[in-house]
Amino acid sequence: MTLPTDKPRTAAGTLRPGSPRRRRVRTGVPLPLLIPALLGLAFLIVPLAALLVRTPWQSLPAQLTSPEVWQALKLSLICATLATGVSLVIGVPLAWLLARVDFPGRGLVRALVTLPLVLPPVVGGVALLMALGRNGIVGQWLDSWFGITLPFTTAGVVIAEAFVAMPFLVISVEGTLRAADPRYEEAAATLGASRFTAFRRVTLPLIAPGIAAGAVLAWARALGEFGATITFAGNFPGRTQTMPLAVYLALQSDPEAATALSLVLLAVSIVVLAGLRDRWMSAG
Amino acid sequence: MTRTVRRTRRPLPWAAGGAAALLALSACSSSGSDSSAKPDSSGSGEPSGEVTVFAAASLKESFTTLGEQFEKEHPGTKVTFSFGGSDSLAASITGGAPADVFAAASPKTMKIVTDAQDASGAPATFVRNELEIATLPGNPGKISSLKDLTKAGLKVVLCDEEVPCGAAAQKALDASRLKLTPVSYEQDVKAALTKVELKEADAAVVYRTDVHAAGDKVAGVEFPESADAVNDYPIALLKDAKNAEAAKAFIALVRSAEGQKVLSGAGFLKP
Structure with a gap:
């Protein structure tokens, strides 16, 4: 959304239908903007509508009640939630560091943090294998000291998802922190609060909407994660086969099942976005 | 949100126009990529132009070699490969992916394509793999x-x-x-x-x-x-091949003594 439309929207309650201002806006949409805008809208909506049109409604109940689907869905929900939890625990402090502490090379660190956002997820998966795989630079010590190997495990799925999803949270929280007035924290400090107490009691409640928005974004990204997961954690039903992997592999042999599975993911995404829409909007 | 939606309601005819434009756009892009092969494929005899080969992942090394050989033998040709799981390749072919030749790692995956009437003629087994x-x-x-x-x-x-x-x-x-x-x-x-x-x-x-x-x-x-x-590997010319001439020539190379030498060098068994 562009800024000019944002402003009247926040004041939408005060505008009555048919008010002079509204009419002027309505006739004022220039065609060179309207046509590409509608094209853009169709471009985003038509594929989703096609999914609905082609959904095998007749066999849908049978498809959706199959244990494989539930297994994959359950695993997806658990892993995405755990990945969001991991992102919250280490991502919020990281965002605070980036927003509040002036250290040399901060710009570079911020760029590195956002790198997984633009990195193809499969590359992320390969990178994770190099770092945390059984033979990886960190993973080989995990294996020989603690006997922990991460690839092909559910923990591996969580790590792959958190790797891809955490930047969304960090960016969102950092943006909110920058917009939040640091004087509240300073006031807390003058009243004797330590910097950590100020963060906990003042900053956190202040940026809660931003954290929620970031968490939703990260959760949604984690839920849809495919490339890094299949590369790092492999594909085994019930252990590492999340919904996107199940959709991809079902598409090979049984397109109907793939459509049904896709519909489930679409429904879950819509429910989550709708449920948290208000918090998200207020954070924008 | 609601405001935006309401505002676009009046010029609704444009939505249809937009959708039509979108369709035209997609039609454009697909014919655009084809046109590169078309002018060359009209001439009979010597194969030329671009050939698109969908091949099982296990054929990657040997087919890449054969592709280079083909381009050398027939100047003006270009072989483009898409390697992957035979089943996903078969699914993309039946889904309308533009390909001239399909080489699968099993008769079962080839059957997906022949059942959908997407192959031209019967597939031929060209190697076996253990x-x-x-x-x-x-x-x-x-x-x-x-x-x-x-x-x-x-x-x-x-x-x-x-x-x-x-x-x-x-x-x-x-x-x-x-x-x-x-x-x-x-x-x-x-x-x-x-x-x-x-x-x-x-x-x-x-x-x-x-x-x-x-x-x-x-x-x-x-x-x-x-x-x-033991898996039989079938190869077939596809019905919607844009460059059937060159596609046939590529299949012939794969099945020739010369092609078989490359394939058995890679560890494949003779059919």
């Missing part, structure tokens, strides 16, 4: 048979059963009444092999040709049960 166990260099797990893969603590990856190498591995396991629980079902044979190359898995059941192609990054272990699951 399974082999790929394990870490030096074979630290001392694997010498298929049964050894079921040892506890050994991390084995298989191809997904939808993929020919996975189906063949399952067939061999069933034939010898072995129950093997892998750590992962990979989406194609190269993904399974990579897991061993990266030392993330201890062993994978792949094709002989893949072990061959991986060189000394993996050790190969042949097992007698593989005879129960």
Whole structure:
């Protein structure tokens, strides 16, 4: 959304239908903007509508009640939630560091943090294998000291998802922190609060909407994660086969099942976005 | 949100116009990529232009070599490959992906294409491939048979059963009444092999040709049960081929003595 439309929207309650201002806006949409805008809208909506049109409604109940689907869905929900939890625990402090502490090379660190956002997820998966795989630079010590190997495990799925999803949270929280007035924290400090107490009691409640928005974004990204997961954690039903992997592999042999599975993911995404829409909007 | 939606309600006819424009756009883009091959394919006799070959992942090395050979023998041609799991390639072909030739790793995946009437003429078997166990260099797990893969603590990856190498591995396991629980079902044979190359898995059941192609990054272990699951590789000209002339010439090269030499050099068996 562009800024000019944002402003009247926040004041939408005060505008009555048919008010002079509204009419002027309505006739004022220039065609060179309207046509590409509608094209853009169709471009985003038509594929989703096609999914609905082609959904095998007749066999849908049978498809959706199959244990494989539930297994994959359950695993997806658990892993995405755990990945969001991991992102919250280490991502919020990281965002605070980036927003509040002036250290040399901060710009570079911020760029590195956002790198997984633009990195193809499969590359992320390969990178994770190099770092945390059984033979990886960190993973080989995990294996020989603690006997922990991460690839092909559910923990591996969580790590792959958190790797891809955490930047969304960090960016969102950092943006909110920058917009939040640091004087509240300073006031807390003058009243004797330590910097950590100020963060906990003042900053956190202040940026809660931003954290929620970031968490939703990260959760949604984690839920849809495919490339890094299949590369790092492999594909085994019930252990590492999340919904996107199940959709991809079902598409090979049984397109109907793939459509049904896709519909489930679409429904879950819509429910989550709708449920948290208000918090998200207020954070924008 | 509601305001935006309401505002666009009046000029609704434009929505139809927009959708039409979108359709036109997509039509444009697909015909645009075809046109590059078209002017050349009109001439008969000497093949020219672009040939698109969809081939099983296990054919990657040998077909890449054959593609270069083809381009050298027929100047003005360009062979473009898409390698992947035979099942996903078959799905994209029946879904309308622009391809001239399909080389599958199993008759079953080829049947998806012939059943959809997307092949032109009957597919021909051009090579056969046997399974082999790929394990870490030096074979630290001392694997010498298929049964050894079921040892506890050994991390084995298989191809997904939808993929020919996975189906063949399952067939061999069933034939010898072995129950093997892998750590992962990979989406194609190269993904399974990579897991061993990266030392993330201890062993994978792949094709002989893949072990061959991986060189000394993996050790190969042949097992007698593989005879129960030899895969025939069929190749077919596709009905919607944009460049049938050059496609036929490429298939001829694959089936020629010259082509067979490259393929058997990669570890394939004669049909």
